[in-house]
Amino acid sequence: MIKTKDLRKTFDVRVKRGRFRREKRTVEAVAGVTLTIEPGEMVGYIGPNGAGKSTTLKMLTGVLTPSGGEVEVCGLRPVPQRTRLALGIGVVFGQRSQLWWDLPLHESFTLLRHIYRVPAGEHHARLRRCRELLDLDDFLDTPVRQLSLGQRMRGELTAALLHGPRVLFLDEPTIGLDVVSKQAVRSFLAELGATGDVTLVLTTHDLADIERLCERLVVIDHGRVVHDGTIEALHARYGSRRSLVADLAIPLPAEFELPGATLVDVEADRHRVTFALDGVTAGEAVAELVAAVPIRDLSVVEPDIEDVVARLYAG
Numbered sequence: 001m002i003k004t005k006d007l008r009k010t011f012d013v014r015v016k017r018g019r020f021r022r023e024k025r026t027v028e029a030v031a032g033v034t035l036t037i038e039p040g041e042m043v044g045y046i047g048p049n050g051a052g053k054s055t056t057l058k059m060l061t062g063v064l065t066p067s068g069g070e071v072e073v074c075g076l077r078p079v080p081q082r083t084r085l086a087l088g089i090g091v092v093f094g095q096r097s098q099l100w101w102d103l104p105l106h107e108s109f110t111l112l113r114h115i116y117r118v119p120a121g122e123h124h125a126r127l128r129r130c131r132e133l134l135d136l137d138d139f140l141d142t143p144v145r146q147l148s149l150g151q152r153m154r155g156e157l158t159a160a161l162l163h164g165p166r167v168l169f170l171d172e173p174t175i176g177l178d179v180v181s182k183q184a185v186r187s188f189l190a191e192l193g194a195t196g197d198v199t200l201v202l203t204t205h206d207l208a209d210i211e212r213l214c215e216r217l218v219v220i221d222h223g224r225v226v227h228d229g230t231i232e233a234l235h236a237r238y239g240s241r242r243s244l245v246a247d248l249a250i251p252l253p254a255e256f257e258l259p260g261a262t263l264v265d266v267e268a269d270r271h272r273v274t275f276a277l278d279g280v281t282a283g284e285a286v287a288e289l290v291a292a293v294p295i296r297d298l299s300v301v302e303p304d305i306e307d308v309v310a311r312l313y314a315g
């Protein structure tokens with residue numbers, strides 16, 4: 001569905017040198033990205049500020065002409081075939097709007113139907129689905145400029161989907177949303193992704209979006225791909241482990257050892273112990289611990305995606 005080979009984008013910028021001189025400098029925003037994304041995949045495309053994410057998305061959507069390499073989306077070359085590509089893709093940029101500010105939301109949707117020449121039946125069926133899943137009915141008659149950010153974002157998602165795109169590009173779709181709106185947007189996207197009809201490419205700094213939605217994570221830094229795989233593979237690469245946290249009824253005996261796990265923390269006052277599970281399942285570890293000491297409470301903590309991604313960015 002999406003293919004890039006050694007995709008590159010450079011920008012020529014003028015930087016100040018001394019009081020009067022300006023020097024030309026070339027910024028390599030995307031420095032050779034090779035990717036294949038299959039139909040129906042949900043891919044998180046992340047990286048630190050300035051890594052080249054937006055520039056990549058702009059080349060995939062035909063907004064920017066690549067400086068080098070190859071790119072194909074829905075079997076089309078994005079820049080020369082931009083008009084045809086527009087029929088096959090939907091785009092949501094959290095910071096920008098594709099709606100008409102002075103029109104009620106439903107009129108924006110009607111305009112989009114005419115622009116994309118969507119048959120009335122298809123339009124109404126898709127709109128009905130979005131209205132149900134995104135709870136649009138309370139504000140369909142409200143002018144876009146009066147919508148809250150959460151309401152507008154639900155409108156943006158609908159607008160991006162009404163022509164039935166095969167690929168949806170999302171750039172920070174949950175930025176600035178409160179927890180309830182974030183959950184609504186994430187659930188909607190999860191449901192959309194589960195149908196397998198739409199390929200999702202999601203760029204975000206909110207890693208909870210990625211954890212909830214994306215099996216595959218592509219991490220870019222300084223314009224280059226530094227990880228392409230599952231979140232689990234990233235954890236494995238950095239040796240991040242699950243932990244077993246247990247509140248004990250009595251202190252842990254000094255001689256106690258848990259094979260395949262490492263004791264990483266003891267909070268003396270609460271008799272709370274934390275083991276990193278290196279080579280043992282949570283079930284085996286619990287069984288060993290219960291046999292040795294009475295336990296009041298316990299939990300298994302998954303490795304934190306923020307930690308592992310921060311380590312990747314730092315590296």
Ligand SMILES: Nc1ncnc2c1ncn2[C@@H]1O[C@H](COP(=O)(O)OP(=O)(O)OP(=O)(O)O)[C@@H](O)[C@H]1O
Pocket residue numbers: 011012013027028029030047048049050051052053054055056
């Ligand atoms: N039009 C432009 N002219 C000059 N340099 C640019 C232009 N657009 C982007 N850049 C530079 O290219 C690099 C990548 O920018 P890009 O916006 O793609 O990063 P990003 O990963 O989307 O960052 P962020 O997470 O902050 O949005 C940055 O160094 C940026 O300054």
